[in-house]
Amino acid sequence: MKTPSRLEPLATDGLVDAVLRQLMSGKEATVYVVLCGDEVRCAKVYKEANKRGFHKAVDYTEGRKVKNSRQARAMAKGTRYGREEVEAAWQRHEVDALHRLAAAGVRVPTPYNFLEGVLLMELVTDAQGEPAPRLNDVALDPELARQYHAQLIRQVVRMLCAGIVHGDLSEFNVLVDPEGPVIIDLPQAIDAAANNNARRLFQRDVDNLASYFGQFAPELPATRYGQEIWSLYEAGELRPDSPLSGQHRSVEKRVDLDEVMQVIDEARKEEAARLARQG
Numbered sequence: 001m002k003t004p005s006r007l008e009p010l011a012t013d014g015l016v017d018a019v020l021r022q023l024m025s026g027k028e029a030t031v032y033v034v035l036c037g038d039e040v041r042c043a044k045v046y047k048e049a050n051k052r053g054f055h056k057a058v059d060y061t062e063g064r065k066v067k068n069s070r071q072a073r074a075m076a077k078g079t080r081y082g083r084e085e086v087e088a089a090w091q092r093h094e095v096d097a098l099h100r101l102a103a104a105g106v107r108v109p110t111p112y113n114f115l116e117g118v119l120l121m122e123l124v125t126d127a128q129g130e131p132a133p134r135l136n137d138v139a140l141d142p143e144l145a146r147q148y149h150a151q152l153i154r155q156v157v158r159m160l161c162a163g164i165v166h167g168d169l170s171e172f173n174v175l176v177d178p179e180g181p182v183i184i185d186l187p188q189a190i191d192a193a194a195n196n197n198a199r200r201l202f203q204r205d206v207d208n209l210a211s212y213f214g215q216f217a218p219e220l221p222a223t224r225y226g227q228e229i230w231s232l233y234e235a236g237e238l239r240p241d242s243p244l245s246g247q248h249r250s251v252e253k254r255v256d257l258d259e260v261m262q263v264i265d266e267a268r269k270e271e272a273a274r275l276a277r278q279g
Helices: 005-012 069-077 080-103 142-161 198-213 225-234 257-278
Strands: 018-025 029-036 039-046 111-115 118-122 174-177 180-183
Touching: 005 039, 005 111, 005 118, 018 039, 080 111, 080 118, 142 180, 142 198, 142 225, 198 225
Parallel strands: none
Antiparallel strands: 018 029, 029 039, 039 118, 111 118, 174 180
16 A cells, blocks of 8 residues: 555655555554564554544643653643644653563563654564454453453553553453453553552553453452552552452551641641741
């Protein structure tokens, strides 16, 4: 097929030799199957911000680092340069997340190059060498559903150990190759330690998995892997091979009302003293 304009810089630089076909087009990006030398890979072409459908991005960008103060000011003011930097940072974030997760042993596509808003990466394939199906297109029985659920729980544990929460994990963001699930689509991935929404979004990811696989294995929605894993993470005890039971008991602490009132009284006294000094 004719090389799309967004892929021409990669062709000029010799990174892409031919565009074989369009694989899919979503709200965030269009993906093409491309030939790079003797290897077939995929090229993810990010859509412009005004054409993207991802919403509530602020929940995901909290805690992300900016290269320098000039960029930070431009982003905050919403200037044209600032909007361009916001978009570029959103795209680069997926590349960085893929590198970090691949190094941590998480099953994600291998990233190769990122140029002009295009991510060149591994094409995940099935046993016949064709593009791997999404999880929602795979026929499941109870046994296979439990197997894939267990594998994905281990993957989210590895992700959290690497300090990353997917933030939008579902049956639509998972491919299935001959070895099992492969996690994709990570531009919204968040820093588990720096983002105040991390716990909520991690729990939602795990709940999404339990809900989907629960259609085939009815016992899975009753599990509490999200709470169990996050408790281990908060305690600094989470490891990629941490034993998990799927059960979790919340520990409720009684509130010492006398101590609370004492803190309030001290704060009132400090405020009164401050006002007196000003007077």
